[in-house]
Amino acid sequence: MVIAMFDDAQLRQRxxxxxxxxxxxxxxxxSIADLGVLRDVAVRDGQxxxxxxxxxxxxxxxxxxxxxxxxxxxxxxxxxSKVRTVLSPAWTTDWMSEEGRRKLAEYGxxxxxxxxxxxxxxxxxxxxxxxxxxxxxxxxxxFGSTSCKALWRCKSCREPFDYxxxx
Amino acid sequence: xxVASIQVSExxxxxxxxxxxxxALILGHRLSEWCGHAPAMEEDMALANMGLDLLGQxxxxxxxxxxxxxNGNDEDKFAYLRDVRQYRNLLLLEQPNGDFARTMVRQxxxxxxxxxxxxxxxxxxxxxxxxxxxxxxxxxxxxxxxSSEWIVRLGDGTEESHxxxxxxxxxxxxxxGEMFEVDDSERALIDAGIAVDPASLxxxxxxxxxxxxxxxxxxxxxxxxxxxxGRSGRHSEHLGHLLSELQSxxxxxxxxxx
Numbered sequence: 001m002v003i004a005m006f007d008d009a010q011l012r013q014r015x016x017x018x019x020x021x022x023x024x025x026x027x028x029x030x031s032i033a034d035l036g037v038l039r040d041v042a043v044r045d046g047q048x049x050x051x052x053x054x055x056x057x058x059x060x061x062x063x064x065x066x067x068x069x070x071x072x073x074x075x076x077x078x079x080x081s082k083v084r085t086v087l088s089p090a091w092t093t094d095w096m097s098e099e100g101r102r103k104l105a106e107y108g109x110x111x112x113x114x115x116x117x118x119x120x121x122x123x124x125x126x127x128x129x130x131x132x133x134x135x136x137x138x139x140x141x142x143f144g145s146t147s148c149k150a151l152w153r154c155k156s157c158r159e160p161f162d163y164x165x166x167x
Numbered sequence: 168x169x170v171a172s173i174q175v176s177e178x179x180x181x182x183x184x185x186x187x188x189x190x191a192l193i194l195g196h197r198l199s200e201w202c203g204h205a206p207a208m209e210e211d212m213a214l215a216n217m218g219l220d221l222l223g224q225x226x227x228x229x230x231x232x233x234x235x236x237x238n239g240n241d242e243d244k245f246a247y248l249r250d251v252r253q254y255r256n257l258l259l260l261e262q263p264n265g266d267f268a269r270t271m272v273r274q275x276x277x278x279x280x281x282x283x284x285x286x287x288x289x290x291x292x293x294x295x296x297x298x299x300x301x302x303x304x305x306x307x308x309x310x311x312x313x314s315s316e317w318i319v320r321l322g323d324g325t326e327e328s329h330x331x332x333x334x335x336x337x338x339x340x341x342x343x344g345e346m347f348e349v350d351d352s353e354r355a356l357i358d359a360g361i362a363v364d365p366a367s368l369x370x371x372x373x374x375x376x377x378x379x380x381x382x383x384x385x386x387x388x389x390x391x392x393x394x395x396x397g398r399s400g401r402h403s404e405h406l407g408h409l410l411s412e413l414q415s416x417x418x419x420x421x422x423x424x425x
Contacts, residue, residue, distance in 0.1 A: 057302050058223025087227065088298035090305065141209035142313050143216035151209060167305050 008043045015048045016041040018076045022068045025061050026146045029107045032065060036095025039086055048073055048081040053091045055167065056147035093167045105130050110152065110163040127163050129154035139163075170421045172250045173240055179352045181236045182255065183362055184296070185245065186398055188228030189256035191303075192246055193406070194277060195221030196413055197264055206267055213313060217274070220306040227299045247417035251400075251407045258397040259342035261406040268321050268331035272339055275314035279375045280346045282307040283368045292360040315379045322383025333385050344393025346372075 006014065019041060020033035032038040032052065040051040050069050054062050066083045073081040093112035096104075101111035110130045127137050134156035142165075144151040149162045175181065198218030205211035229242035259277060264270045285307055288300035321332040347365045349357065356362040380387055396402065416423060 054223070054302070056220060056223060057227060057299075057306060058219035058221070060219070086298075087302055088294065090298065090301035141213055142309060143209075143213035145212070147216055147219055151212075165309070 008046075011043045011046065011048070012041055014076070015043060015050070015073060015078060015081070018072050018078070019050050019069050022065060022072055025064045025068075027104070027107070027109065029103045030100050032069075034097050034100030034103065036091060036097070036100075037065065048078050050081065050083045051086045052083060053086050055091050059147055061146075091167070093164065096164075104164060108161060109149065110161060112164045112166045125166070127152055129157060129159065130161055131159045132157040170248060170418050172253060173244050173248045174238075175240065175245075175249065175253060176236055176238060177352075178236070179355050180293075180361070181232050182352055183356055184228050184232040184235065186255040188225045188232060188245065189254050190260055190277075191221040191225035191228065193254070193256040193409065194260040194274075195219070195225060196409060197260065197262075197270075197273075200264055201270065210267075214270075217306075217310050217313070220310070224299065224303045224306070227302070231295050231299070243417070247414045251402055251410055253400060254397075254402065254406060254410070255400060256397050256406075257342070257345050258394060258403055259339060259345065261397070261403060261409060262339060262342065263405055265335065266331055268328065269335040269339070271314050271317040271321065272332060272335035274310065275318050275379070276339060276343050276376065277346075278307055278311040278314050279379075280343075280365075280368070280372050282311045283371055283375075284363070284365060287363040287368060291362065296361065311375075318379050318385070319383045322380070322385040329384065332383065336380070336385060337388050340388045340390075341392060341394045344391075345395040345397060348395055348398065350398065 016038075019038055020031055022032050022038075024030045024032060024035055024037070035055070037052050037055065038050070039053050042049045042051075050073075052062070052065060052069070062085065066085075069083050070081055096112065104111045108130050110127050113125055113127070125139075126135055127139075128135050129137050129152075131154060134154055136155045137152050138155060139150060140153050140160065141151040144162050148165055148167070150165050151160065152163045153160045175185070177185070195218045198214045198221065201214040202211065202218075205214055225246070226242050229245045232245065233241045257277075259273060262269075262273060282304065285300040285304035289297055289304060291297040291300060318332065321328040323329070347369045349364065349366070353362055357364045377387060
């Protein structure tokens with residue numbers, strides 16, 4: 001295969017680029033690289049090992065993401081690649097790329113704020129409505145349609161919206 | 168039951184990890200029982216979300232216990248093929264959901280503890296437990312915030328919601344002491360810097376719980392008699408019923424997959 005022509009460093013970059021095309025099955029505008037879920041790609045003797053980290057402990061998308069990475073690599077000629085899950089350091093929304101935040105907002109999901117507000121026992125977050133930009137918003141539920149989102153409502157344009165929780 | 172239960176070699180680290188895994192699985196299962204039955208759509212999603220967090224924590228912990236034990240057990244065997252006397256969870260967490268107030272009080276007592284506990288465990292000398300703690304701590308913070316808000320709303324709500332919340336506090340209070348108990352097996356891990364002493368967290372837990380309960384115009388019971396037994400496998404009658412549902416598929420169709 002073509003792969004024989006590359007050294008490990010080049011292979012690693014290629015494998016990273018391939019893995020980085022995998023999107024979150026629940027938020028299809030974000031790649032796992034945008035999310036910070038893709039942690040590391042290593043190549044040993046031509047075999048690729050990808051490390052990913054879960055956003056939430058129970059995130060059901062992890063199995064799907066693992067499978068998608070393996071398939072994507074297989075399609076590009078990487079045989080028998082491995083995906084392993086790492087827990088440490090724990091994933092944080094601070095790892096989400098600027099590009100990822102922009103794509104989220106365009107998609108209609110308010111991007112996460114700085115994780116420092118997380119410890120407040122009662123909500124003090126001020127979240128901007130991704131539809132109209134107003135900050136006159138309120139939380140409807142801390143827990144939304146997926147583990148990583150909360151449900152908010154804009155009091156200005158009256159639209160409900162998802163907010164990607166700080167973590 | 169059609170399938171025999173597994174044998175577990177409960178070395179201190181295996182036992183310790185199974186205790187925390189069982190806490191997460193059993194409470195997560197209780198929360199999942201609300202799915203489709205909660206008083207509002209948002210709450211249905213919230214309870215299922217929290218259940219999912221706990222199930223995720225349980226899976227990480229069972230996986231680690233299996234690696235430490237090294238006897239061919241795995242997360243599924245631990246969950247599906249241990250009998251009630253082999254379960255090591257806190258009695259508090261197996262208590263039935265009851266009404267919504269009871270579910271929230273149970274969640275509040277536990278989350279106020281779990282939040283402190285996992286944060287302290289991030290400094291564990293065991294790298295895997297520290298990593299699991301770092302994830303669980305973030306999730307527990309949300310669970311605590313959610314249940315705290317409900318305690319205030321229920322206590323300081325209508326006459327009926329106040330009465331139900333107070334009854335739940337009175338009934339569940341005797342199960343809170345077990346969170347802070349340790350036995351010799353766990354003491355060895357605490358001395359080795361692998362586990363933290365939960366008793367050291369009790370003053371802060373009591374502070375958080377008292378503050379919220381006071382704000383909710385509710386009161387903590389004066390009686391401090393505490394029930395225990397779950398950590399050594401002596402459970403209330405409720406756990407067996409829970410397990411019969413949780414395990415029915417694997418006990419009836421051994422090794423079934425889909």
